[in-house]
Amino acid sequence: MKHILFYAVVLISTALLAQDDEKLKVREAVDTFFEGFHKGDTTLLKSVLMEKVLLQTAYKNKEGQDVLVSDEISKLINAIANRPPEQKWDERLLDYSIQIDGNMANAWTPYEFWFNGKFSHCGVNSFQLFKQGDQWKIIYLIDTRRRNGCENG
Numbered sequence: 001m002k003h004i005l006f007y008a009v010v011l012i013s014t015a016l017l018a019q020d021d022e023k024l025k026v027r028e029a030v031d032t033f034f035e036g037f038h039k040g041d042t043t044l045l046k047s048v049l050m051e052k053v054l055l056q057t058a059y060k061n062k063e064g065q066d067v068l069v070s071d072e073i074s075k076l077i078n079a080i081a082n083r084p085p086e087q088k089w090d091e092r093l094l095d096y097s098i099q100i101d102g103n104m105a106n107a108w109t110p111y112e113f114w115f116n117g118k119f120s121h122c123g124v125n126s127f128q129l130f131k132q133g134d135q136w137k138i139i140y141l142i143d144t145r146r147r148n149g150c151e152n153g
Helices: 002-041 044-047 073-079
Strands: 049-060 066-072 089-094 096-099 104-115 117-133 137-145
Touching: 002 044, 002 089, 002 096, 002 104, 002 117, 002 137, 044 073, 044 089, 066 073, 089 117
Parallel strands: 049 137
Antiparallel strands: 049 066, 089 104, 096 104, 104 117, 117 137
């Protein structure tokens, strides 16, 4: 009986460590995305993107209506590539909540966005990732944006 209990504990511990390792890899993909975003390095950014990525933003307009905007990932990549050097975009991730099932993962990352050192807005990013071989790639990104209800807003 002791041996069965021992092996059960070892198997469970191994599974938990493997899950933690995969969560770390998902986080590294998100971190790589933002490293490229902050540096203006679109090659680095694209290294963690699938060829086709769905990009959306959800917010309330000035009239209080809910708005969902879909965009092409190429527009974001071009904006990053052509950002003037005097513009500083600083998206600060406040936390990570990562869930994984097989080759699919979700990373939920609350954030604050600072433009040229001044607080702009806050919200949440939700990344959907797919594990292609041994690398996690972003397939979908939706974010919320608001100016009210933020720590710095």
